[in-house]
Amino acid sequence: MLSSQGRSCGSFVNWFYSTIQAILNGLLTGALYGLIAMGMALIFGVMRIVNFAHGAFLMLGMYATYVLFQTTGISPYYGFPLAGAVLFVIGYATYMGLLRPIRGQVDFMVILLTMGLALIITDGVQLIFGADYHQISIPLLSKNIRLGSQISINAPWLVSFAIAAVLAVVLYFVVTHTMFGRAARAIAQNRYAAPLMGINVNQVQAISFGIGSAAAGVAGALLLPVFYLFPEVGNQFKLKSFVMVVLGGMGSIQGAAIAGLVLGVVESLTSLYWGNEWALAVDFVIFILVLSLKPSGIFGSQRA
Amino acid sequence: MKRFYLLIPCLVVMLIAGAGCHGGSGDNANTIRIGVVTSLTGSNAAFGQAHKNGYTIALEEINAKGGLLGKKVELDYYDDQSHPDQAVQGVSKLVDQDHVPIILGAYSSESTRAIVPVVTQKEIPLIIPTAVADNVMGTGSAWVFRICAGSGSFATATLDFLRNNGDPKTLAIVSENTNFGQSNNKSMTEAAKAAGLDLVDAETYQASSPDYKSLLQRVKNKNPEVVYFASYLLDASTLMRQAEQVRLNPKYYTSAGTGFAAAEFPTPDKGAGKYAEYTFSVSQWLPSAKWKGSSEFDQKFFALTNTHPAYHAMEAYAALLVAAAAIDSAKSTQSQVVRDTLRQINLAETPFGPMKFDATGQNAHPVLVTQVQGGQYKVVWPPDAAENKPIIPTPEWSKRQ
Numbered sequence: 181m182l183s184s185q186g187r188s189c190g191s192f193v194n195w196f197y198s199t200i201q202a203i204l205n206g207l208l209t210g211a212l213y214g215l216i217a218m219g220m221a222l223i224f225g226v227m228r229i230v231n232f233a234h235g236a237f238l239m240l241g242m243y244a245t246y247v248l249f250q251t252t253g254i255s256p257y258y259g260f261p262l263a264g265a266v267l268f269v270i271g272y273a274t275y276m277g278l279l280r281p282i283r284g285q286v287d288f289m290v291i292l293l294t295m296g297l298a299l300i301i302t303d304g305v306q307l308i309f310g311a312d313y314h315q316i317s318i319p320l321l322s323k324n325i326r327l328g329s330q331i332s333i334n335a336p337w338l339v340s341f342a343i344a345a346v347l348a349v350v351l352y353f354v355v356t357h358t359m360f361g362r363a364a365r366a367i368a369q370n371r372y373a374a375p376l377m378g379i380n381v382n383q384v385q386a387i388s389f390g391i392g393s394a395a396a397g398v399a400g401a402l403l404l405p406v407f408y409l410f411p412e413v414g415n416q417f418k419l420k421s422f423v424m425v426v427l428g429g430m431g432s433i434q435g436a437a438i439a440g441l442v443l444g445v446v447e448s449l450t451s452l453y454w455g456n457e458w459a460l461a462v463d464f465v466i467f468i469l470v471l472s473l474k475p476s477g478i479f480g481s482q483r484a
Numbered sequence: 485m486k487r488f489y490l491l492i493p494c495l496v497v498m499l500i501a502g503a504g505c506h507g508g509s510g511d512n513a514n515t516i517r518i519g520v521v522t523s524l525t526g527s528n529a530a531f532g533q534a535h536k537n538g539y540t541i542a543l544e545e546i547n548a549k550g551g552l553l554g555k556k557v558e559l560d561y562y563d564d565q566s567h568p569d570q571a572v573q574g575v576s577k578l579v580d581q582d583h584v585p586i587i588l589g590a591y592s593s594e595s596t597r598a599i600v601p602v603v604t605q606k607e608i609p610l611i612i613p614t615a616v617a618d619n620v621m622g623t624g625s626a627w628v629f630r631i632c633a634g635s636g637s638f639a640t641a642t643l644d645f646l647r648n649n650g651d652p653k654t655l656a657i658v659s660e661n662t663n664f665g666q667s668n669n670k671s672m673t674e675a676a677k678a679a680g681l682d683l684v685d686a687e688t689y690q691a692s693s694p695d696y697k698s699l700l701q702r703v704k705n706k707n708p709e710v711v712y713f714a715s716y717l718l719d720a721s722t723l724m725r726q727a728e729q730v731r732l733n734p735k736y737y738t739s740a741g742t743g744f745a746a747a748e749f750p751t752p753d754k755g756a757g758k759y760a761e762y763t764f765s766v767s768q769w770l771p772s773a774k775w776k777g778s779s780e781f782d783q784k785f786f787a788l789t790n791t792h793p794a795y796h797a798m799e800a801y802a803a804l805l806v807a808a809a810a811i812d813s814a815k816s817t818q819s820q821v822v823r824d825t826l827r828q829i830n831l832a833e834t835p836f837g838p839m840k841f842d843a844t845g846q847n848a849h850p851v852l853v854t855q856v857q858g859g860q861y862k863v864v865w866p867p868d869a870a871e872n873k874p875i876i877p878t879p880e881w882s883k884r885q
Binding site: 202311315408411448 | 524525526527529530533661687688689690692693694695696697698699701702705718721722725726728729730731752753754757758
């Protein structure tokens with residue numbers, strides 16, 4: 181009797197710690213998801229553009245950081261601003277050179293253009309770097325922070341969580357408290373009235389596209405140490421960021437950030453309770469439920 | 485009307501170009517082209533590249549000896565981009581446009597399973613170098629031949645090894661949700677049941693995820709003595725790194741080869757590095773294998789790539805070797821004749837061991853069990869091939885350096 185009680189008590193403790201650990205893991209992954217989704221949400225909020233090249237931009241951020249690490253030995257945790265800068269320029273140029281000329285055309289044109297761009301970028305990277313995968317090895321990778329005997333946090337995930345969190349707050353502040361942010365929100369509210377108020381719509385939209393792309397690039401840089409890279413690596417994150425943007429309320433950047441954390445935790449708990457093969461299915465079940473029951477998203481109806 | 489006149493020269497050019505293409509392909513006066521489908525790009529590119537290196541070495545050897553039937557041999561590659569639908573397109577292209585007499589490939593079990601019905605319908609012999617899923621041989625097709633041992637042999641070899649080395653009683657299987665993963669999952673589930681092992685957990689996962697910690701935590705909660713992985717390279721590295729993070733400590737980490745047997749796996753730059761240490765894997769071949777020509781192949785491979793080969797490269801090499809032997813003894817590149825000759829083929833001595841296909845087209849190839857010791861794969865089973873003794877139980881993560 182005693183022994184059976186002891187066992188069930190032990191299994192409860194085990195269950196409890198497993199759950200806490202899964203939530204922690206989910207938050208750590210979710211912070212990166214959130215950063216990716218915020219970039220996409222900013223672009224969607226200001227321009228109503230669904231950027232199908234977002235995953236390719238993330239991949240470019242990974243390669244930029246990888247090249248920096250290979251040539252100078254600078255760790256991605258210091259090198260991520262470079263990925264952000266490179267992707268800002270690419271995003272800005274993409275808007276000015278490719279998207280601006282087709283503004284006002286049907287949305288389908290924009291979808292085709294960004295999809296085509298994603299293919300060109302992916303194949304271009306493949307031509308330059310080859311299809312082979314790469315990974316980097318830094319000392320921090322083998323560091324684990326152990327809380328008691330049951331809970332552990334892998335140091336690189338914690339560092340990337342911290343950086344992503346700071347950047348998310350900065351991005352939120354930029355959108356809500358600066359002239360640029362006010363202009364961007366004005367465009368989001370009424371694209372036709374904004375220029376009448378003296379807002380340079382093209383400039384603001386190009387900067388928004390640049391910042392949104394930079395967020396994907398930085399997320400890629402932070403993902404590099406704990407993952408690996410190959411030209412098609414961005415695809416899975418592209419799909420997930422659609423889910424998060426919808427979940428967060430189309431175009432709401434704070435909603436997208438929270439949606440990232442929620443999705444990370446949901447995936448992790450699904451994986452713990454039901455098994456890993458269900459994690460992706462649950463993502464899309466949420467996607468369909470939100471679209472059909474509350475299309476404005478779960479978190480806030482306000483747009484960027 | 486004007487436009488119509490413009491069309492005529494276009495059509496003429498197209499016809500000439502088309503005819504030119506046709507004349508330059510297939511089995512012409514001076515060359516014999518052999519079709520190859522593999523994954524040169526995409527997530528399995530590391531293995532596709534290993535294939536290509538193996539094929540290249542075999543091709544050089546064949547042409548150095550004067551080619552086949554007095555003609556130079558060329559390889560006609562089709563990259564399936566690690567996607568089965570592309571592999572199917574590849575077979576159509578190789579057969580319908582290039583008229584190759586025989587095809588080698590694909591790399592993955594997923595792609596290979598997809599092309600088996602196509603080669604059967606087109607009546608072209610297919611030599612399978614690496615696909616271990618047993619369903620690639622299960623269609624009853626008279627046109628497929630497989631060099632490597634299948635997932636059933638992987639499971640029985642692993643269980644044989646375990647029974648003779650500590651005889652553990654509980655097992656968990658962790659497998660990718662692809663044909664390769666699920667075939668090994670099924671084979672091991674059946675073999676474990678027959679061997680009386682208690683299967684305490686079976687986890688299936690989505691490939692190329694950054695986070696498997698919750699999956700590994702589930703395994704840890706079931707506390708199995710043995711974990712059996714069926715994973716490709718990228719996930720093998722992620723799984724072992726994260727196994728350390730969650731401190732999953734089974735007595736034996738075993739695996740269905742592939743990612744856990746790739747040359748890159750024990751290296752820190754392209755694999756799991758020190759986290760690969762002590763993992764067991766089935767293997768089809770190693771540079772240290774006793775068969776004649778193994779070390780020569782290793783040297784040639786090293787000269788070509790500056791790395792040592794894993795069995796995937798050797799299997800590609802052996803596939804081309806056996807294809808060449810069949811064409812040579814058939815004295816023909818007619819598909820039907822080549823197929824019938826393959827049935828009769830009996831190579832007593834190759835670097836991949838003796839090769840002979842049974843009635844289903846399967847080559848009876850022995851399976852080895854290796855362990856990563858000091859960053860190197862060492863054969864630990866069967867006893868007559870063993871280089872080192874196995875290190876059991878696997879040291880707990882907290883007690884490693």
